[in-house]
Amino acid sequence: MRKSILLGIGFSVIVCAFIYWYQLSPTMTSSFITDIPSGQDDGGSLQEEPHHLAVESLRKGSYPGSDIRIEETLSPGSTYNRYLTSYQSEGLKIYALLTVPKGNRPEDGWPAIIFNHGYIPPAEYRTTERYIAYVDGLARSGYIVFRPDYRGHGSSEGVPSGAYGSNAYTVDVLNAVASMKKYKDTDADKIGMWGHSMGGHITLRNMVVSKDVKVGVIWAGVVGSYPDLLYNWRRGASIRPTIPGGARRWRDELLRQYGTPEQNPSFWDSISATAYLKDISGPIQLHHGTADVTVPLEFSQKLDERMKQVGKLSELFTYEGDDHNLSKKL
Secondary structure, X not given: OHHHHHHHHHHHHHHHHHHHHHHHOOOOOXXXXXXXXXXXXXXXXXXXXXXXXXXXXXHOOOOOOOOOEEEEEEOOOOOEEEEEEEEEEOOEEEEEEEEEEOOOOOOOOEEEEEEEOOOOOOOXXXXXXXXXXXXXXXXXXXXXXXEEOOOOOOOOOOOOOOOOOOOHHHXXXXXXXXXXXXXXXXXXXEEEEEEEOHHHHHHHHHHOOEOOEEEEEEEOOOOOOHHHHHHOOOOOHHHOOOOOHHHHOHHHHHHHHHOOOOOOHHHHHHOOHHHHHHHOOOOEEEEEEOOOOOOOHHHHHHHHXXXXXXXXXXXXXXXXXXXXXXOOOO
């Protein structure tokens, strides 16, 4: 019972953040951020094409999304309807769970939350499993929730690639945002994003690329800079991703090609979302357990500090003794 109460309190904090920050966020007409961060050369000279992981490379991409297709109507929740849906990302059919509130649609549509799940072995992933209570908590609060699978997960087309040596999952979510903007019941000016663990990494990258995401909430997120991921994050064998071997070797490949962060800081900054926080599309709220042995608490603490250093709104909530899933039984 106490766990349920705490989960309810946690979602109350999150829901309040979405409501409050949606009101603060200005309406933006352009979907993608094109400003070059301070410290980067904009002198008009011929520039080398950015690395495929670079934030500038993502900003140059096209993410049209598609109409959302209802594949199956699922059993409804208490205050919302549920659907198995699909959309297009780089020509791939990506499945997603969609919830839509019952009742009278607001004039401008319902606010929406793109829900970015954490790492689950792609072959074991199922669209309607895991994160059930999380989705329910947000859906019951009056939001459309759209939870994309990512390519290669479950029945979604494509090959799983990992989130750190490839932008593929980030691209899938950028296309999910574009698809949600087109959805008939969505208020396109009120799209937020929730991410857990790996999904936090994807959330942060989306928010420095696209202006469409007005607020982000991240639980135990992999939100360190790439030097942080390189030096301050080592996962044990029991939780190593079961994806193609090359996707796990990004550290070695980048070090071999570009040198260390000390030798080539401009490159490592270019692929780190944390170097682009002055362009972030909205405020963020961070949640992290102090006993998390999967993703360091320091990642959330440093992101909170970095946000405030560039004058952006950020909140950090820590949970004493709690784990990576914030699931401590008290």
